[in-house]
Amino acid sequence: MNFISYPDREFMMLDVAGKIASQLSEELSMYGRASLSVPGGTTPGPIFDILAGVNLDWANVAVMLNDERWVGEDSPRSNTRLLKERLLVEKARAAQLIPLYAAAEEPEAMLETLSEAITPHLPLTVLLLGMGADMHTASLFPGADLLAEALAPDAPVLMALRAEAAGEPRITLTARVLAEAKNIHILITGPEKRAAIEAAANLSALEAPVRVVLDNATVHWSE
Ligand SMILES: O=C(O)[C@H](O)[C@@H](O)[C@H](O)[C@H](O)COP(=O)(O)O
Numbered sequence: 001m002n003f004i005s006y007p008d009r010e011f012m013m014l015d016v017a018g019k020i021a022s023q024l025s026e027e028l029s030m031y032g033r034a035s036l037s038v039p040g041g042t043t044p045g046p047i048f049d050i051l052a053g054v055n056l057d058w059a060n061v062a063v064m065l066n067d068e069r070w071v072g073e074d075s076p077r078s079n080t081r082l083l084k085e086r087l088l089v090e091k092a093r094a095a096q097l098i099p100l101y102a103a104a105e106e107p108e109a110m111l112e113t114l115s116e117a118i119t120p121h122l123p124l125t126v127l128l129l130g131m132g133a134d135m136h137t138a139s140l141f142p143g144a145d146l147l148a149e150a151l152a153p154d155a156p157v158l159m160a161l162r163a164e165a166a167g168e169p170r171i172t173l174t175a176r177v178l179a180e181a182k183n184i185h186i187l188i189t190g191p192e193k194r195a196a197i198e199a200a201a202n203l204s205a206l207e208a209p210v211r212v213v214l215d216n217a218t219v220h221w222s223e
Contacts, residue, residue: 001201001214006222009046009189016185016220017050020126023183027125028057035062035121036095037173038087039130039138040069040079043187047128048086058091062121064098066129067139067172070107070160077168100158100171107160107171114171115158122157127181129217131210132165133192135200138178139163139170140209151175151205151212175205175212184217186210194221 006012020036027034038044065079073081080101088097098117102110131137140150141163150159155174162169178184188197197219200208 001197002218004218004220006220009222012187012220012222013046013050016128016187017047017054019185019218020047020128020183021051021054021056023126024056024061027182028060033060033062034125035064035098036126036128037064037066037124037181038083038128039066039187040082041130043130043189044128045082045086047187048083052087052090052092055091058094059096061092061095062098063088063092063095064118064121064173065100066127066137066178067170068100069139069167070101070169070171072103073101107169111156111158111160111171115156118157118173118177122177122180124177124181126183127178127185127213129178129184129186129210129213131186131188131193131197133196134165135196135203135208135210136163136165137186137210137213139166139172140175140212141166141170142207142209144170147206147209151209175209178213179216181213184213186213186217186219188219188221190223197221 024034144161144163205211
């Protein structure tokens with residue numbers, strides 16, 4: 001892995017947003033379209049704020065989450081809500097949102113419909129990931145019920161997983177979709193996550209799911 005340590009968070013957010021924008025812009029100038037997948041959670045908000053104001057041909061950018069908690073948009077835990085409030089505003093409002101949630105009791109009911117809309121945008125141009133201190137990324141949690149299936153090279157694009165640490169049921173891009181992305185960035189902060197990502201390099205993907213992208217990822221870290 002390529003590890004970049006930043007002097008502070010603000011500088012890190014600016015730098016990562018700049019890298020994402022230039023990778024999208026390069027893809028747009030070559031192919032006329034690009035795709036971006038981003039995490040929810042508490043870390044990436046400032047990157048969304050910066051990206052939203054960047055001049056890009058957003059109308060030709062497909063934006064999707066890495067994963068979603070199976071809750072409606074009225075929930076403060078909805079990653080879709082975060083995306084709509086912080087990224088898909090200003091200039092980035094023109095981007096095409098590829099949903100990872102649709103109203104249904106259980107995520108399994110919507111897997112096929114949601115997957116169909118994702119497939120045309122693969123491989124992802126840019127994948128931004130977060131990571132938990134337990135080394136989960138997207139919703140690939142250690143100990144999740146279907147983790148082995150979601151790590152398999154022939155996994156479907158999208159799967160529904162349940163894990164104790166996850167709270168509600170999750171829907172997530174699978175490991176092979178993450179690993180096939182053209183540009184992979186992992187954004188983490190604090191000493192605990194730094195130690196976790198260093199440890200992950202010597203563990204299996206079942207123990208440390210973030211392992212599946214580590215070899216080709218740039219890890220961006222600040223205190
Ligand atoms: O929906 C989610 O929970 C995420 O997509 C998840 O994979 C997240 O990136 C990590 O849990 C880190 O979350 P924090 O940034 O909040 O620590």
